[in-house]
Amino acid sequence: MMSRMMMTPCLLEIVGLQACIGAERRLGPLDLRLEVGERVALLGPSGVGKSTLLRLIAAELTPQGGQVRFEGRDLTGWSGAGLARRRAVLPQSHAVAFGLNAELVVALGRAALDPDPQGADIVAEAMAQACAGHLLGRRFDTLSGGEQARVQLARVFAQLWDVEAGLLLVDEPLAALDPGLQLELMEAITGFARMRGHALLAVLHDVQLALGHFGRLWLLGPEGGIRDLPADAGDERVRQALQALYRIDFHRVDTPDGPALVPARHRRSV
Numbered sequence: 001m002m003s004r005m006m007m008t009p010c011l012l013e014i015v016g017l018q019a020c021i022g023a024e025r026r027l028g029p030l031d032l033r034l035e036v037g038e039r040v041a042l043l044g045p046s047g048v049g050k051s052t053l054l055r056l057i058a059a060e061l062t063p064q065g066g067q068v069r070f071e072g073r074d075l076t077g078w079s080g081a082g083l084a085r086r087r088a089v090l091p092q093s094h095a096v097a098f099g100l101n102a103e104l105v106v107a108l109g110r111a112a113l114d115p116d117p118q119g120a121d122i123v124a125e126a127m128a129q130a131c132a133g134h135l136l137g138r139r140f141d142t143l144s145g146g147e148q149a150r151v152q153l154a155r156v157f158a159q160l161w162d163v164e165a166g167l168l169l170v171d172e173p174l175a176a177l178d179p180g181l182q183l184e185l186m187e188a189i190t191g192f193a194r195m196r197g198h199a200l201l202a203v204l205h206d207v208q209l210a211l212g213h214f215g216r217l218w219l220l221g222p223e224g225g226i227r228d229l230p231a232d233a234g235d236e237r238v239r240q241a242l243q244a245l246y247r248i249d250f251h252r253v254d255t256p257d258g259p260a261l262v263p264a265r266h267r268r269s270v
């Protein structure tokens, strides 16, 4: 793996990226790198600009300054179809045409790809992998929030099903799910990415999921800068940085799964 990563150019390179956040705040300038197969959780307080950054990386927004390079090429040099073959985006909210059934929504993930006789099988397998196999034939707009989230996850799985070393961008993919399903889908997402060598960048609010399933944390603060730290609950720098970010204390506790950071009941005074 190491020799492959040394030979492969950086998957995603963010150089001096700047953007507006609402009317008054700015994001950046940011300099960040994501290598092939890496897993990074993007954390920060609500409204700080996480989705905005993800949309800049997805080429859905244009920066005010700087560059996002994907596979060595500025995003402005990619066609929509070219990007769709190499990276998939799961946004925080989805608008879906009235009346589509679940497998049609999943098949939309492959709409920009060449026609494939295996397409229907891939859709069914992607739904199974996203714990949505039982929703085949159901109308999307009759599904619960958690069921819709699984179908949308299956859509991005279908898009990158037969791609290697691509990029998966997901924005709060587990927000509408119960704790058991959160864990199951977190493992489905990381397992899917690991098997194909995809890099994964996920906006999350759950610190424990971020620490347990990712290699690095990008901590986005209200001043528009990012701290890049290992996703290691045993690292005191991580505890300190999370405390400053969310303005709460975190207790470090030992669990059978290793160290964990648990929010304290009192608010931090400074």
Ligand SMILES: Nc1ncnc2c1ncn2[C@@H]1O[C@H](COP(=O)(O)OP(=O)(O)OP(=O)(O)O)[C@@H](O)[C@H]1O
Pocket: 021, 022, 023, 044, 045, 046, 047, 048, 049, 050, 051, 052, 053
């Ligand atoms: N289209 C838009 N027009 C105006 N303001 C916007 C727009 N999109 C986002 N914003 C503002 O930019 C700021 C950052 O929004 P963003 O969705 O990136 O934050 P976030 O960190 O992802 O938040 P959350 O954790 O609550 O999802 C917010 O104040 C938001 O109101």
